[in-house]
Structure formats: structure tokens, C-alpha cells
Amino acid sequence: MLQKCEGIVIRTTDYGETNKIVTIYTREWGKIGVMARGAKKPNSRLSSISQLFTYGYFLVQRGTGLGSMQQGEIITSMRSITEDLFLTAYASYIVELTDKCTEEKKPNPFHFELLYQTLNYMNEGFDPDVLMNIYEMKMLNVLGLYPTLNQCSVCGNTDGHFSFSIREGGFICHRCIGKDPYHFKITPATVKLLRLFYYMDLSRLGNISVKDQTKAELKQVISAYYDEYSGLHLKTKKFLDSMDKFRHML
Numbered sequence: 259m260l261q262k263c264e265g266i267v268i269r270t271t272d273y274g275e276t277n278k279i280v281t282i283y284t285r286e287w288g289k290i291g292v293m294a295r296g297a298k299k300p301n302s303r304l305s306s307i308s309q310l311f312t313y314g315y316f317l318v319q320r321g322t323g324l325g326s327m328q329q330g331e332i333i334t335s336m337r338s339i340t341e342d343l344f345l346t347a348y349a350s351y352i353v354e355l356t357d358k359c360t361e362e363k364k365p366n367p368f369h370f371e372l373l374y375q376t377l378n379y380m381n382e383g384f385d386p387d388v389l390m391n392i393y394e395m396k397m398l399n400v401l402g403l404y405p406t407l408n409q410c411s412v413c414g415n416t417d418g419h420f421s422f423s424i425r426e427g428g429f430i431c432h433r434c435i436g437k438d439p440y441h442f443k444i445t446p447a448t449v450k451l452l453r454l455f456y457y458m459d460l461s462r463l464g465n466i467s468v469k470d471q472t473k474a475e476l477k478q479v480i481s482a483y484y485d486e487y488s489g490l491h492l493k494t495k496k497f498l499d500s501m502d503k504f505r506h507m508l
């Protein structure tokens with residue numbers, strides 16, 4: 259059965275001399291894998307539509323097993339991302355995280371919209387660190403994780419000076435700080451942004467400017483939380499981290 263879908267290419271794997279297996283996150287069906295025959299040949303009509311990060315419409319022959327891509331129409335190839343080494347690294351992490359957090363054929367139009375907006379904002383020049391952190395915070399629920407960000411995770415107080423406790427799974431107030439000697443000390447700006455990123459609607463993102471110190475704290479807390487609870491070990495994240503170190507040397 260030939261069907262049309264709207265989607266974003268989140269992974270491609272070479273298959274044989276000329277074919278590719280393309281993983282697409284679609285609005286209609288969630289994640290699907292399709293064979294793109296001949297896509298590795300530069301003159302193939304499937305070669306540009308099957309590039310990583312491409313957002314478009316795909317005509318797919320679906321059956322019980324792996325479907326096959328018949329044709330496609332590019333809406334955007336995210337050129338600003340693909341032409342920039344740093345942005346490519348960020349976007350690669352976003353799509354790998356998406357791939358690892360989702361199962362095939364489980365539609366989630368909300369998640370599709372989030373993925374599209376994240377890559378689109380990145381392509382338009384919004385701060386990739388901020389976008390990455392928002393996406394990470396929003397993926398937590400998809401991973402079955404619910405950090406406590408609206409109150410102290412120990413006593414439930416909503417006022418006070420907050421730190422972040424990996425062990426308690428969220429904010430910890432100054433009264434309870436003794437419960438976790440390994441808490442992260444964070445500034446009020448970081449508290450506010452962790453909350454905002456978790457709860458905000460991404461389509462309402464304005465031009466947020468975040469100080470370097472706040473960025474460093476956000477990264478430290480979110481990475482530590484992922485390391486402890488997500489069970490994920492993504493090679494694109496390792497690459498991003500090493501690139502980050504390298505960039506600070508420049």
C-alpha cells in the first residue's frame with residue numbers, strides 16, 4: 259500500500275553498494291524504517307531526500323516488514339545545520355536521542371512537532387545549547403522520568419534557595435541540603451531555566467540569551483541527571499562533549 263507521510267530523517271545506514279536504510283520520524287506513524295533503493299548513487303532521485311535532518315514528504319510502500327521509499331519532496335534540507343560542523347554535531351545528538359527514546363510505529367504528533375521546531379530553530383540560528391537543553395528536558399517524560407522542579411523534592415516547600423539533587427531527583431531547598439552532600443549548587447537563573455525548559459511550549463520560544471556560567475550549570479545538571487537515570491550512552495553526546503572542550507581551547 260502506497261502512503262504519504264510528513265517526516266524528518268533521523269538516521270541513515272548504508273545497505274549494500276547502492277541502498278540506504280533510512281529511519282524517519284513521521285507525524286502520522288511515529289518512527290519508521292524504510293529502504294531507499296539506489297539512494298547512495300548521487301544521481302538517484304532518492305539521494306537528496308534521504309539525507310540526515312531532511313524534512314519533507316515521503317511516499318512509502320508499506321507492508322508487514324521494512325517499507326520502501328518510493329519518492330520524496332523536500333520541504334527543507336536544513337542547510338545551515340549541514341553546512342556547519344558544530345551545528346551538525348548538536349543536531350546529530352538531537353536525532354540520536356530521538357531515535358533511542360522512541361519505538362517504531364508509535365505516533366506522537368506532539369513529539370514530532372517538538373523535534374521539527376528544535377531543528378528548525380537551530381537551522382535559523384537560535385542558540386544550539388539552549389535548544390539542546392530544552393529538548394533534553396522535554397525528552398525526560400518520554401523516557402519515563404519526572405524530575406521534581408516545582409518544589410523541594412524532600413520537604414515539598416516551594417520557597418527557599420534551591421540546589422539540584424541527582425539522588426533526590428530534582429530541586430532540594432536550603433533546609434534539606436544536608437540530605438544530599440553531593441548536591442549541585444546552582445544560581446537562581448539556572449533554577450528558573452530548568453523549570454522553564456521543562457514546562458514551556460517550544461513554539462513560544464523568544465530570543466533567550468543565557469550567560470556562560472548558567473549554560474555550564476544547566477549542562478552539568480542535565481548531563482548528570484541523564485547519566486544517572488536515562489540508561490543512555492550516546493556516541494553523539496560524547497562527541498559533543500569532546501568538541502565542547504576543544505572549543506574552549508580555541
Ligand SMILES: [Zn+2]
Pocket residue numbers: 410411412413414415430431432433434
Ligand atoms: Zn526542602
